[in-house]
Amino acid sequence: MIGSGIVKGMAQTAKNFAGTYIAPRKYLVTVEYPEERLPAKENARNFPFLVFDGDDPEAGLRCVACRICEKECPPQCIYIEKDKEKKPDYVGKMQFQPSVFDIDISVCMSCQICVEVCPFDAIRMDTEFELSNPDRFGGLLLDKRRLAKSNEYCAEIHPEETEQTEARRAEDVRKAVAKKQARQQAASSD
Ligand code: SF4
Numbered sequence: 790m791i792g793s794g795i796v797k798g799m800a801q802t803a804k805n806f807a808g809t810y811i812a813p814r815k816y817l818v819t820v821e822y823p824e825e826r827l828p829a830k831e832n833a834r835n836f837p838f839l840v841f842d843g844d845d846p847e848a849g850l851r852c853v854a855c856r857i858c859e860k861e862c863p864p865q866c867i868y869i870e871k872d873k874e875k876k877p878d879y880v881g882k883m884q885f886q887p888s889v890f891d892i893d894i895s896v897c898m899s900c901q902i903c904v905e906v907c908p909f910d911a912i913r914m915d916t917e918f919e920l921s922n923p924d925r926f927g928g929l930l931l932d933k934r935r936l937a938k939s940n941e942y943c944a945e946i947h948p949e950e951t952e953q954t955e956a957r958r959a960e961d962v963r964k965a966v967a968k969k970q971a972r973q974q975a976a977s978s979d
């Protein structure tokens with residue numbers, strides 16, 4: 790029948806319209822941004838940040854300035870300078886740290902390669918997206934102070950990934966302690 794498609798379409802529209810009042814969770818698929826926000830998905834990603842452990846964003850930085858991410862970043866938007874001397878990290882272990890760690894997020898293409906190549910779980914992708922800024926240098930060139938975010942924050946936005954990372958790190962620590970104890974036992978029995 791001519792016009793039946795239009796009638797069906799109108800009926801569907803009316804059903805959806807009424808449904809937004811009767812069962813909003815099922816029918817309302819949009820939110821009133823910016824008043825309302827949907828939580829970011831676990832695998833959402835925008836720009837990288839540096840993870841720190843403990844309370845001190847400076848001493849707790851996991852980054853050891855190995856510069857692998859800097860070399861692998863396709864658009865070369867990471868710039869790192871290594872400290873001249875090692876410093877104690879948050880557990881007192883002597884580590885090199887970056888004296889300078891900048892990411893130009895106006896160039897970053899959110900590829901996540903820096904995260905994948907980092908052997909120290911020191912860099913992760915953020916989900917924050919409201920970063921527009923008219924000041925290119927002050928606003929979009931992020932230094933290590935602005936890049937540093939706690940491991941707790943990381944766990945909030947990437948819970949599964951952080952759980953796996955923490956389990957792996959705990960296992961690495963366990964192996965290192967066992968190895969050290971074995972070495973000490975061998976030395977004392979000589
Ligand atoms: S973020 Fe990771 S890969 Fe990049 S310099 Fe630091 S430790 Fe090395």
Ligand code: SF4
Nearest residue numbers: 862897898900901903
């Ligand atoms: S996400 Fe990609 S482009 Fe951005 S800093 Fe990391 S490696 Fe570079």
